[in-house]
Amino acid sequence: MKTIKTLLPLAALALSSFATAASPSNSVVVRYGDLNLNSQAGIARLHKRISSAAESVCDPLETRIIGLQGAYKECVNSAVANGVAAVDNANLTQFHASKGRYSVVASIR
Numbered sequence: 001m002k003t004i005k006t007l008l009p010l011a012a013l014a015l016s017s018f019a020t021a022a023s024p025s026n027s028v029v030v031r032y033g034d035l036n037l038n039s040q041a042g043i044a045r046l047h048k049r050i051s052s053a054a055e056s057v058c059d060p061l062e063t064r065i066i067g068l069q070g071a072y073k074e075c076v077n078s079a080v081a082n083g084v085a086a087v088d089n090a091n092l093t094q095f096h097a098s099k100g101r102y103s104v105v106a107s108i109r
Contacts (some may be wrong), residue, residue: 026060028053030083037087043095046087047080054079 030053036042058075061068084096 026057028057032087037089037091043089043091044100046092047084047095047100050083050087051076051080054083 030046030049032046032049035046037046054076057079058072061072061075063069063072080096084092
């Protein structure tokens with residue numbers, strides 16, 4: 001079964017006063033063996049799973065304090081980028097780079 005591990009970036013921890021609430025060892029396993037990564041739906045679903053995992057891992061940094069919201073957003077963005085890179089799939093990379101405005105073209109291996 002295919003899986004990736006989305007890690008909480010150390011850089012995001014340094015940006016927040018909530019750094020003690022989160023640990024660099026926080027991670028979530030994202031399974032995607034059930035998805036067809038040659039289809040738009042499969043790519044979109046995997047990206048959503050990675051994004052949800054990133055939000056979960058970065059949750060200790062979330063706050064309603066406007067000055068600290070940037071740390072949470074940076075953490076999520078970095079964790080999603082790391083997760084996408086870990087999958088190493090051209091369709092997913094393109095989907096992420098285009099922020100979801102990407103059509104999957106046939107991929108033959």
